[in-house]
Amino acid sequence: MRLKNKVAIITGSGGGKGRAVALRYDKEVAKCVVVDINGKNADLVAKEIKSFSGDVLNIELDVREQSDLDKTINLALKSFNRIDILFNNASIFDMAPFFESKRESYNRLFEVNVKGMFFMMQAGASQMVDQKIKGKNINLSSQSGR
Numbered sequence: 001m002r003l004k005n006k007v008a009i010i011t012g013s014g015g016g017k018g019r020a021v022a023l024r025y026d027k028e029v030a031k032c033v034v035v036d037i038n039g040k041n042a043d044l045v046a047k048e049i050k051s052f053s054g055d056v057l058n059i060e061l062d063v064r065e066q067s068d069l070d071k072t073i074n075l076a077l078k079s080f081n082r083i084d085i086l087f088n089n090a091s092i093f094d095m096a097p098f099f100e101s102k103r104e105s106y107n108r109l110f111e112v113n114v115k116g117m118f119f120m121m122q123a124g125a126s127q128m129v130d131q132k133i134k135g136k137n138i139n140l141s142s143q144s145g146r
Contacts, residue, residue, distance in 0.1 A: 003028035007080040009072065010034060011063060011120060012090035014041025017140065021087055022049065030085070031055040033076045037062050037090070055080070063090045063116025069123045082131055086124035088117045088139045113141075 008025050012018040014036030022032050026049045034049070036042040039060030046058035057079045061068045076083055091113045094105045121137050128135035 001029050003030035003085075005029070005031070006084040007031045007076060007082050008033065008085035008087060009076055009083060009124060010087040010089060011061065011116075012036055013087075014038045014045055018087075018089040019045050021089065023052075025085075025087075026052055026054045026056070029053070031080050032057070033072070033080075034058040035061040035072055035090075061090075063120055064111045066119065069120050072120075073123050073127055077127065082133060083124055083127050083135060084133060085136045085138065086121060088120055088137070090116060090120075091141070 003025055008030045010018055010022045010025065010032060013022040013032075013034045015038075018036070022034050022045055025032050032049055032054065034042045034045045034056060035058070036045075037060065039058075042058040042060060046056045049056040057075060059072050059075055061072050063069065073083070092109060094109060096102070096105065117139055121139065125135070125137055
């Protein structure tokens with residue numbers, strides 16, 4: 001119960017690693033904000049958390065859109081009054097051989113994996129500083145870029 005009453009925003013938590021993190025945080029009694037670009041998946045994970053115990057909020061979010069980032073922070077604060085943890089997990093990977101990679105694919109990867117993570121971290125950390133919360137920003141990345 002190390003995370004009891006902590007509020008955690010987990011991006012990309014509609015499936016895979018993000019889902020696993022959200023479920024584990026719920027086991028540690030955190031209040032989870034499940035966010036994913038696929039709102040239906042976020043809803044399914046939120047329902048799963050609710051069936052166990054929890055305080056949960058689910059939000060459809062595209063990390064490329066500043067208005068979505070702002071909406072996520074505002075809804076988390078409206079529901080739970082604070083943010084303690086931001087787990088940046090939202091990412092994409094377009095597998096293509098080096099010489100076949102397209103500019104559009106690269107731009108999309110950069111928008112989600114770098115800019116999305118950066119600006120979500122900025123929004124979450126800004127709120128933690130404003131509230132004088134010694135929070136955590138966790139940024140997950142993949143070895144697939146090696």
